[in-house]
Amino acid sequence: MAVNQSAQLDEAISARHKLLTGGTVAKVTKDGTTVEYTRASLPELSRYIESLSQSVNGRSNRRAPAGVRF
Secondary structure (H helix, E strand, O other), X not given: OOOXXXXXXXXXXXXXXXXXXXXXXXXXXXXXXXXXEOHHHHHHHHHHHHHHHHHHHOOOOOOOOOOOOO
């Protein structure tokens, strides 16, 4: 993997923190491109953080199968 997703996750979390604590614009490098987020785009940034977090932690969006109950 060419890009360190853990570093991207840290950068995205820092950007969200900046926006939540009064910053007007936060910049994140995403796929080689710098993306600017504002308070209006917090939901999009949160989804990006969740996606990175799942990649870093090796989890997917799939749920485990329900167990058989007797």
